[in-house]
Amino acid sequence: MTTTYEPNKVLSNKEFKVVGTRPVRPDGADKVTGRAQYGADLQLTGLLYGKTLRSPHAHANIKSIDFKKALALEGVKAVVSAKDFPETKDTANYGLGDSPMNYFRGNILADKKVLYKGQAIAAVAASSVHVAEAALSLIDVKYEVLDAVLTAPEGMAKDAPILHDDLFTKEFEKQTKVNSNIAEHFQHKMGDIDEGFAGADVIVERTFDTATVHQGYIEPHNVTALWNDDDRIHVWTSTQGAFTVRAAVSEALAVPVSKIKVTPMEIGGGFGGKINVYEDPAAALLSKKAGHKPVKMVMTRAEVFEGTGPTPGSHMTVKMGATNEGKIVAAQANLAMEAGAYPGSPVGAGAMCVFTAYDIANVTIDGYDVVVNKPKTAAYRAPGAPNAAFAAEQVIDEIAEKLNIDPLELRLQNAAKEGTRRADGPIHPRIGCVEVLEAMKEHHHYQSPLTPAKNGGKVGRGVGIGFWFNIGMQSACNISVNNDGTVNLVEGSTDIGGSRASIAMHAAEVLGISYEDVKPQVADTDSVGYTAITGGSRTTFATGWAAYEAANDVKAQLIDRAATIWGVDPDSVEMEEGVLRSKTDTELNMSFKDLSAQLNDTGGPIVGRGAVDPSGIGGSFCGQIVDVEVDPETGKTDILRFTVVQDAGKAIHPSYVEGQMQGGSVQGIGWALNEEYYYSEDGRMNNPTFLDYRMPTSLDLPMIDTVIVEVANPGHPYGVRGVGEANIVSPQAAVANAIKSAVGARMEKMPMNPAAIMEQLWS
Amino acid sequence: MPATKVHVTTTINGEPVEFLAEPRQSLLEVLRDVVQLTGSKEGCNDGNCGACTVNMDGRIVDSCLVLGVEAEGADIQTVEGIASADGLHPIQQAFLENAALQCGICTPGFLVSSKALLEKEPNPSEERIRMWLAGNLCRCTGYDKIVKAVMAAAKEMAS
Amino acid sequence: MNSIDYIRPTTVDEAVSLLAKYKEKARVLAGGTDLIVQMRGGRYQLDAVIDGKHIEELNQLTYSKENGLVIGAAVPCHKIYGDENIASAYPGIMDSATLIGGIQIQGRASLGGNLMNAAPSADAIPALIAHNAVANIVGANGTRSVPVEDICSGPGRTTLDTGEILVSISVPAPSKGFGARYIRFIPRNEMDIAVAGAGVSVQLKNGKIEAARVALSSVAPTPLFVENAGNSLVGKEPSDENIQAAANLAKEAATPITDMRGTVEFRKHLCEVLTRRALHTAVERAREEN
Structure with a gap:
C-alpha cells in the first residue's frame, strides 16, 4: 500500500461547527504589534522599583542582617526581610494543599537559614532599578556557611547534613520521628513482584540519573504591588493563577483575600513555573513600608534560574521482566526525586505515571521525596513523569531489543486499556493508549527507512510513550449578551497558549454563533468567580466547560425570553444554530441577533454563569518517533526527523493543540540533550544564562510533525482531554532510544550531551 | 557619582525622537522606560534570547546590548513600527494565521528579525530561516509554526 | 551597572588621550556585545566607555590582492562576511565571523572586540592567528604592530599597556595555494561558546605543505598558537597520516579545564578531532585556490 505523506494530521471522528476549526486568537493583534501588556510593561504613577537580595551560599545560617548603609543610600525608600511578616498560623494553603508556614514563607524571604544559592533574604524599594541594585550591595549579611547536599542520593546518605531540624520522615503514610532529608517514602503495590519476576524469561534492570532542569519561559517573573492607603492590596503579576497569587499573598501577609485584588497581566510562558509565588508578598510589604507607593519587581534571568522552581534531578532504578512472548509480567521502580529546599518534589506524580501505559x-513502586540545597522545585509540564519515563521507556526498549520484538509492537502488546488498573489504585476509564501507539506504527515516519545522515554521522530511531493524568479543579465564567448579537465572555484562566480562543469556541458552539461574535477576556480576581491555575492541562477542559455551562445558561434564558415575547410555553421553544424557534408554530422564529436587540425592552439584560469543579477528567497519552544522527567522534546529536502523536480527546483548536505537542516535545528534546543546572561542588549554579543553559534554537530542530488522535473523553461535553503536558513525558526516552540505536550507547544519565555520549562510548 | 543624563536625538519608527538617558541605560531600557515603547521585551539582558531585537540602521541588533546613547543619529525600528496605517504587515498576519505564537513574549523579536530577513532575502529556504532566527529563543512553539509563518509571509509578500 | 560617562572621540589621538586620562577605569566600546554584559555583571567598574565607532581608522575595511586586508577594530562581523572578495580570500576569518553569536550579535560584534576581550574561547582569534594577522596598536608612545598570537596574556587580559588602543588588524594577502579553516565544537548548532575550536591554515606548493599554522580556542588560558603542530607539516604531503600527526600534537598542547562546557578529557579529544577536520578542509580549500 502506498500512502502519500501529509504532515499534521487530525484523526477526527466527530465534527462540530466551531469546535475543531482554527480561528485567529482574539488577543492576536495586540501580541503582534507590541501592544499586549505583560507585567513588566506596567507603568503606574509614583512607581518604585524593587530588587531582591539573594543568598550567595547553598546552605548557611543567617547570623545577622544590617540594612543601615543601604537605607542611607539616596533613593532607597524601604527594605524588608522575614522580620516583616506578621505573626500568623502554622500552616499555609494557597490552593495546592497545606504546607508549614515557615517553609512557605522561607521560600519568599528566608529567616535564620538559607537553603539554596539564590534564595531571597531581603528586598529593597528605590527610585530606580539601578539604585535598588546598588542598595543590595550595601546590605551586610553575616553567614555561617554549612555543607550542602545537592542530589537525592547525597541527601539520603546516613551522615548527610540536615536541611531542616523540624522535618521528620513520613514513611508509608505514617509520620515517624526520624529527622532526615527524606520528607516522605511511599509505596504502591499491585500483585506479587517476586512471583512476577520469577515468571519472566528476560529481566532488565538499570539505574538512571537526571539533572535539574528549568522551565525556561522567556519572560522573567515580575510583579507590581500597591498596598493602598485604605489597606487594600492590588497586585499586577505574571502568573498561571491569579487566585493562587491572591491566596498566597493572603497567607503570607495574614491579610484576608477580600482585601487583595490580583490582576493577571499577559504571561510570557510558565509551563508550571509560574504557579508558585515568589516576590509578590515582598513587593506588597515594600509598598506598605515605602508609604503606599506601587513597587515593581522584575527578576533577572539569573534570578529566574537560581531563585525559582526548576524541576528536579532524580535518581531512579527500574527493573522489568517479560516472557519470551513479550508479555511484561513484573515491573519495579525506585524513584528518588529532589524536592529542592522544601518538601514537595513531583515524585508522587512520577510514580503515578511510570508504568501507566x-x-x-x-x-511495586517506591518513591522518595528528598530535600536538597537547590531551589524549591516547581511544576514543569507533567512534573515527575518525564524523569520516570526516561527510565521506564529505556528499560522497555531494551527488553524489546533482547526479545527481538519491534519496540512499538511490544508496547502495543502490553498497552493499558479501559479497565486496566494502575499500580497507584485507579482503574483506567476510556483511554487512547492503543490508538496512539497504532497511529505511531502506521505513521509515514515509522514506515519509512531511517532518515539519511546530514553530516556523515550514525543514524538511529527511537520511540517512547508517556502518560499524564490531567486535573480538573474549579473554573468560573460569565457571559453577557450584547444588543448587537454578540457576547462578552469573562473567565479567570490566564492565557498562555491561546486558551482565550478555545474557551470562546466552547461558547460559540453552544450558542450557534460565530467564533468572532464571542469576545473573551481574562479578568482579575474581583471580577470573576474563583478559577484555579492554568496548569495540569485543565484550562481548555475545565474553563472551557465553565464557558459551555455559561453559554447553556444564556441559551436557556434566551429561550425563556423568546417564549415570553411570543407568549408561549418555554418548553415549546428551542434554539439551534443561533436561531430561536417554536417547536410547534413555524411562524414563531427569531435570530439570536434580533432577540439580543430587544433584550433591554423585554425584561433586561441576559447574563449567563458557569461554575464547575469537574470530575470525569481524561488522561492523555502521547508518543514520539525520532530519528537522530550522532557524530561518533564528538558525541553530538542532531534531531533529523521527529513525529509526535497525542490523544486530545477532541481538539477544540487543532493549531493550538499541535502547538502544545510541538512545544512540549521540543522542551523534551532540550532536556534530553543539553539542558541542566551545572553545579559547583559548593552548590552554585555555574550556568544561569541562556548562553550556557542551552535550550534548543530554531537551528537545532527539524519540523515537528504531529498527529492528533481523538479518543473522546466521555467526561467532557466535547470529549476534551487536556493536552498541555503528556507531550513532554517521553521525548527524552525516545531520543535516548534513538541514540542507542545509532551508536550503541545506552544512556543512563541525562542530559545526553556530547561529553556524556563520548564517555559512554569510551567506557 | 550622580548620574548625568545625555541628550539623544534619534529616529524611531520613522518619527524623530529626543530623549535623555544615563549612559549606563541600554537602548532596551530607554525604549521601554523612557520612550514608553514596551513592545521590545527583556528575556535575558545579555544578548542570548532576542526578545529585545530591534532594527538599527538596517541591521537587527539586541537592544539590550546597545547603550541608549549610541542611538544618537540612528534609525531604529521596533515591533511597534511594523504595522502601517493600512493594517498589519504580512509577517504579522502570517504569525496570527499560522498560530506562530503561544505566550507571545518572544513574538516582537521574531517579527523584527523575520521582517529584516524577508527584506534582504525574499525567498529564504527553511534552513536559512532557521539559521537567521537562531538568535531568537522561543520556548512555547518548538519553532515549527514560526518557520512556517515566515515561509507563508514570504509567499504572500511575493504575490 | 554603576554610573558611567560615555565619550565619543572622532580621532585616535583623542581616544588615546582619553585612555591616558581614565587609565584602567575606561574601556573602548566597539560592538559592546561582551563589554556591556561584563559591565552589567560587575566584571568592570568603569568610569567611562569610549565609543570607538566614530573614529575613521577603527571603521576601515580595505582589501587588495597586493596589500592584503585591514580590518578596523570596530568593524562589525556582518560587514566582513558581507564583502565577497574578503570572504573568498580569507576563508578562516570568514568561518569565524559567521560563527560569532547569532545575526543580531553579528550586526554589532567586531573581530577587534573579540581580540581585546581576550576570552580563551574567542572564535576569531585562532582564525586570525592562522591567517598570520597582526594587531596595530596606538598609545601615547606611538604605534606598534604585534602578531595576534602575542596579544592575549590570560583570560580577559592582553599585552596592551594601559592607555593603548587597538586600531586595526592587518592580514597579509594570501598567495596561491593557501587555505584556511576555523571550526569549533558546540553542543547546539548556534549561539554557544566553543567547547573547543581549531583555526588552521596551510600553504601548498607543488603538492607539499610549505607552511602551516594551527591555533586552538577554549583549551588554555588564552587562545593557543600550537606552533609545532603547524611546523610538523612543513615539507610534507597533506596525507591523512601527516594531518593526524599534527592533530595529535594539537591535542598534546592543549591544557583545558573541566567546566560546564566540557571535561579535560573531552576537550583534549576534541582538539585532535577538530584540528584534523580543519586541516583537511584547509587543504581542500588550498587546492581549490590552485
Missing part, C-alpha cells in the same frame, strides 16, 4: 500484573 502498560497492563502489568505485578508492580
Whole structure:
C-alpha cells in the first residue's frame, strides 16, 4: 500500500461547527504589534522599583542582617526581610494543599537559614532599578556557611547534613520521628513482584540519573504591588493563577483575600513555573513600608534560574521482566526525586505515571521525596513523569531489543486499556493508549527507512510513550449578551497558549454563533468567580466547560425570553444554530441577533454563569518517533526527523493543540540533550544564562510533525482531554532510544550531551 | 557619582525622537522606560534570547546590548513600527494565521528579525530561516509554526 | 551597572588621550556585545566607555590582492562576511565571523572586540592567528604592530599597556595555494561558546605543505598558537597520516579545564578531532585556490 505523506494530521471522528476549526486568537493583534501588556510593561504613577537580595551560599545560617548603609543610600525608600511578616498560623494553603508556614514563607524571604544559592533574604524599594541594585550591595549579611547536599542520593546518605531540624520522615503514610532529608517514602503495590519476576524469561534492570532542569519561559517573573492607603492590596503579576497569587499573598501577609485584588497581566510562558509565588508578598510589604507607593519587581534571568522552581534531578532504578512472548509480567521502580529546599518534589506524580501505559500484573513502586540545597522545585509540564519515563521507556526498549520484538509492537502488546488498573489504585476509564501507539506504527515516519545522515554521522530511531493524568479543579465564567448579537465572555484562566480562543469556541458552539461574535477576556480576581491555575492541562477542559455551562445558561434564558415575547410555553421553544424557534408554530422564529436587540425592552439584560469543579477528567497519552544522527567522534546529536502523536480527546483548536505537542516535545528534546543546572561542588549554579543553559534554537530542530488522535473523553461535553503536558513525558526516552540505536550507547544519565555520549562510548 | 543624563536625538519608527538617558541605560531600557515603547521585551539582558531585537540602521541588533546613547543619529525600528496605517504587515498576519505564537513574549523579536530577513532575502529556504532566527529563543512553539509563518509571509509578500 | 560617562572621540589621538586620562577605569566600546554584559555583571567598574565607532581608522575595511586586508577594530562581523572578495580570500576569518553569536550579535560584534576581550574561547582569534594577522596598536608612545598570537596574556587580559588602543588588524594577502579553516565544537548548532575550536591554515606548493599554522580556542588560558603542530607539516604531503600527526600534537598542547562546557578529557579529544577536520578542509580549500 502506498500512502502519500501529509504532515499534521487530525484523526477526527466527530465534527462540530466551531469546535475543531482554527480561528485567529482574539488577543492576536495586540501580541503582534507590541501592544499586549505583560507585567513588566506596567507603568503606574509614583512607581518604585524593587530588587531582591539573594543568598550567595547553598546552605548557611543567617547570623545577622544590617540594612543601615543601604537605607542611607539616596533613593532607597524601604527594605524588608522575614522580620516583616506578621505573626500568623502554622500552616499555609494557597490552593495546592497545606504546607508549614515557615517553609512557605522561607521560600519568599528566608529567616535564620538559607537553603539554596539564590534564595531571597531581603528586598529593597528605590527610585530606580539601578539604585535598588546598588542598595543590595550595601546590605551586610553575616553567614555561617554549612555543607550542602545537592542530589537525592547525597541527601539520603546516613551522615548527610540536615536541611531542616523540624522535618521528620513520613514513611508509608505514617509520620515517624526520624529527622532526615527524606520528607516522605511511599509505596504502591499491585500483585506479587517476586512471583512476577520469577515468571519472566528476560529481566532488565538499570539505574538512571537526571539533572535539574528549568522551565525556561522567556519572560522573567515580575510583579507590581500597591498596598493602598485604605489597606487594600492590588497586585499586577505574571502568573498561571491569579487566585493562587491572591491566596498566597493572603497567607503570607495574614491579610484576608477580600482585601487583595490580583490582576493577571499577559504571561510570557510558565509551563508550571509560574504557579508558585515568589516576590509578590515582598513587593506588597515594600509598598506598605515605602508609604503606599506601587513597587515593581522584575527578576533577572539569573534570578529566574537560581531563585525559582526548576524541576528536579532524580535518581531512579527500574527493573522489568517479560516472557519470551513479550508479555511484561513484573515491573519495579525506585524513584528518588529532589524536592529542592522544601518538601514537595513531583515524585508522587512520577510514580503515578511510570508504568501507566502498560497492563502489568505485578508492580511495586517506591518513591522518595528528598530535600536538597537547590531551589524549591516547581511544576514543569507533567512534573515527575518525564524523569520516570526516561527510565521506564529505556528499560522497555531494551527488553524489546533482547526479545527481538519491534519496540512499538511490544508496547502495543502490553498497552493499558479501559479497565486496566494502575499500580497507584485507579482503574483506567476510556483511554487512547492503543490508538496512539497504532497511529505511531502506521505513521509515514515509522514506515519509512531511517532518515539519511546530514553530516556523515550514525543514524538511529527511537520511540517512547508517556502518560499524564490531567486535573480538573474549579473554573468560573460569565457571559453577557450584547444588543448587537454578540457576547462578552469573562473567565479567570490566564492565557498562555491561546486558551482565550478555545474557551470562546466552547461558547460559540453552544450558542450557534460565530467564533468572532464571542469576545473573551481574562479578568482579575474581583471580577470573576474563583478559577484555579492554568496548569495540569485543565484550562481548555475545565474553563472551557465553565464557558459551555455559561453559554447553556444564556441559551436557556434566551429561550425563556423568546417564549415570553411570543407568549408561549418555554418548553415549546428551542434554539439551534443561533436561531430561536417554536417547536410547534413555524411562524414563531427569531435570530439570536434580533432577540439580543430587544433584550433591554423585554425584561433586561441576559447574563449567563458557569461554575464547575469537574470530575470525569481524561488522561492523555502521547508518543514520539525520532530519528537522530550522532557524530561518533564528538558525541553530538542532531534531531533529523521527529513525529509526535497525542490523544486530545477532541481538539477544540487543532493549531493550538499541535502547538502544545510541538512545544512540549521540543522542551523534551532540550532536556534530553543539553539542558541542566551545572553545579559547583559548593552548590552554585555555574550556568544561569541562556548562553550556557542551552535550550534548543530554531537551528537545532527539524519540523515537528504531529498527529492528533481523538479518543473522546466521555467526561467532557466535547470529549476534551487536556493536552498541555503528556507531550513532554517521553521525548527524552525516545531520543535516548534513538541514540542507542545509532551508536550503541545506552544512556543512563541525562542530559545526553556530547561529553556524556563520548564517555559512554569510551567506557 | 550622580548620574548625568545625555541628550539623544534619534529616529524611531520613522518619527524623530529626543530623549535623555544615563549612559549606563541600554537602548532596551530607554525604549521601554523612557520612550514608553514596551513592545521590545527583556528575556535575558545579555544578548542570548532576542526578545529585545530591534532594527538599527538596517541591521537587527539586541537592544539590550546597545547603550541608549549610541542611538544618537540612528534609525531604529521596533515591533511597534511594523504595522502601517493600512493594517498589519504580512509577517504579522502570517504569525496570527499560522498560530506562530503561544505566550507571545518572544513574538516582537521574531517579527523584527523575520521582517529584516524577508527584506534582504525574499525567498529564504527553511534552513536559512532557521539559521537567521537562531538568535531568537522561543520556548512555547518548538519553532515549527514560526518557520512556517515566515515561509507563508514570504509567499504572500511575493504575490 | 554603576554610573558611567560615555565619550565619543572622532580621532585616535583623542581616544588615546582619553585612555591616558581614565587609565584602567575606561574601556573602548566597539560592538559592546561582551563589554556591556561584563559591565552589567560587575566584571568592570568603569568610569567611562569610549565609543570607538566614530573614529575613521577603527571603521576601515580595505582589501587588495597586493596589500592584503585591514580590518578596523570596530568593524562589525556582518560587514566582513558581507564583502565577497574578503570572504573568498580569507576563508578562516570568514568561518569565524559567521560563527560569532547569532545575526543580531553579528550586526554589532567586531573581530577587534573579540581580540581585546581576550576570552580563551574567542572564535576569531585562532582564525586570525592562522591567517598570520597582526594587531596595530596606538598609545601615547606611538604605534606598534604585534602578531595576534602575542596579544592575549590570560583570560580577559592582553599585552596592551594601559592607555593603548587597538586600531586595526592587518592580514597579509594570501598567495596561491593557501587555505584556511576555523571550526569549533558546540553542543547546539548556534549561539554557544566553543567547547573547543581549531583555526588552521596551510600553504601548498607543488603538492607539499610549505607552511602551516594551527591555533586552538577554549583549551588554555588564552587562545593557543600550537606552533609545532603547524611546523610538523612543513615539507610534507597533506596525507591523512601527516594531518593526524599534527592533530595529535594539537591535542598534546592543549591544557583545558573541566567546566560546564566540557571535561579535560573531552576537550583534549576534541582538539585532535577538530584540528584534523580543519586541516583537511584547509587543504581542500588550498587546492581549490590552485
